[in-house]
Amino acid sequence: MAGDWAVLHSRKLYEGRILNLRLDEVRLPSGRLAVREIVEHRPAVAMLPVADDGSVLLIRQYRDAIRQEILEIPAGILNPGESPREAARRELQEEIGFDAKQLEEWGTFFTSPGFSDEQVTLFCASGLVESRLDPDEDEFIRILAVPREEIPVLLDSGRIRDAKTLAALAWYLAKK
Amino acid sequence: MAGDWAVLHSRKLYEGRILNLRLDEVRLPSGRLAVREIVEHRPAVAMLPVADDGSVLLIRQYRDAIRQEILEIPAGILNPGESPREAARRELQEEIGFDAKQLEEWGTFFTSPGFSDEQVTLFCASGLVESRLDPDEDEFIRILAVPREEIPVLLDSGRIRDAKTLAALAWYLAKK
Numbered sequence: 308m309a310g311d312w313a314v315l316h317s318r319k320l321y322e323g324r325i326l327n328l329r330l331d332e333v334r335l336p337s338g339r340l341a342v343r344e345i346v347e348h349r350p351a352v353a354m355l356p357v358a359d360d361g362s363v364l365l366i367r368q369y370r371d372a373i374r375q376e377i378l379e380i381p382a383g384i385l386n387p388g389e390s391p392r393e394a395a396r397r398e399l400q401e402e403i404g405f406d407a408k409q410l411e412e413w414g415t416f417f418t419s420p421g422f423s424d425e426q427v428t429l430f431c432a433s434g435l436v437e438s439r440l441d442p443d444e445d446e447f448i449r450i451l452a453v454p455r456e457e458i459p460v461l462l463d464s465g466r467i468r469d470a471k472t473l474a475a476l477a478w479y480l481a482k483k
Numbered sequence: 484m485a486g487d488w489a490v491l492h493s494r495k496l497y498e499g500r501i502l503n504l505r506l507d508e509v510r511l512p513s514g515r516l517a518v519r520e521i522v523e524h525r526p527a528v529a530m531l532p533v534a535d536d537g538s539v540l541l542i543r544q545y546r547d548a549i550r551q552e553i554l555e556i557p558a559g560i561l562n563p564g565e566s567p568r569e570a571a572r573r574e575l576q577e578e579i580g581f582d583a584k585q586l587e588e589w590g591t592f593f594t595s596p597g598f599s600d601e602q603v604t605l606f607c608a609s610g611l612v613e614s615r616l617d618p619d620e621d622e623f624i625r626i627l628a629v630p631r632e633e634i635p636v637l638l639d640s641g642r643i644r645d646a647k648t649l650a651a652l653a654w655y656l657a658k659k
Contacts, residue, residue, distance in 0.1 A: 320496075344500060372596055372599055416644045416645060416646045418646045419599070421560075447487070459658075462590075469592060470593065471646055478653040482635075
């Protein structure tokens with residue numbers, strides 16, 4: 308019941324390169340006052356790359372936030388002025404060295420709406436053709452191809468530990 | 484290539500109730516120095532509640548981070564000392580008024596490993612029996628039951644805008 312909520316005061320504690328930290332003092336429908344810690348984050352795209360034989364391409368990279376390597380679908384933050392579709396094509400070429408003849412938009416979702424406004428627009432990329440853009444020098448990526456029939460076992464193995472990748476792979480199976 | 488990464492300096496800018504903000508100065512494999520903005524977040528659980536007829540229960544609630552209402556599966560942050568399974572049972576009773584005879588752990592994933600270490604452990608909750616705990620007074624929730632056969636249309640409609648909910652619903656379809 309959004310109408311009963313009121314943001315009484317909002318304060319930026321940090322304004323950074325990819326995110327800001329904001330403290331909201333809110334009045335809840337109960338009348339109680341509370342503080343909410345909110346991370347404002349630049350929007351992002353993620354792409355499920357599907358090869359002509361139905362296998363999908365995953366990447367393995369180190370992530371400082373979790374201090375470990377993780378398997379993910381390609382993804383990245385929108386540059387200023389860039390549309391999600393433009394960002395998707397750029398990131399595919401930078402991260403896996405392919406352009407996509409078809410880029411089907413599956414949806415846009417919040418990664419963790421309890422504390423952050425980060426949104427990811429998910430595309431299914433098919434008709435892959437080699438086309439490499441210079442990778443971001445911050446990114447050190449290895450590519451893994453997974454046949455479609457192996458995805459159910461991969462999901463149940465616990466090896467997919469990234470929410471957007473889990474959503475994309477399960478959705479890919481559910482769609483057909 | 485985690486071995487080639489080095490965190491040179493790490494500084495907490497904010498330590499809060501559910502999250503901390505940390506700046507890491509890192510040396511990348513290329514030798515370049517870079518700064519990473521990292522949000523440390525308390526771990527969470529999410530539960531896909533499945534009724535005896537196969538329909539799933541979603542909740543609609545207002546989220547200050549995105550300043551709008553959103554459809555989600557029940558979820559919440561672990562209390563100190565609480566296991567994911569204990570938190571799952573508590574949150575189910577607080578948020579939808581049911582305990583679950585079966586609580587099957589499907590996996591644990593990071594919600595957005597590019598900037599945050601937040602982890603969610605996902606359970607499938609079935610054998611639902613009425614059992615209400617006092618709801619958190621911060622939470623104002625409405626419940627929606629979705630028959631299993633309507634989930635594919637719901638996914639494609641764009642109305643599911645939360646990553647963990649998308650993952651849980653698609654995985655539910657893919658599993659059977």
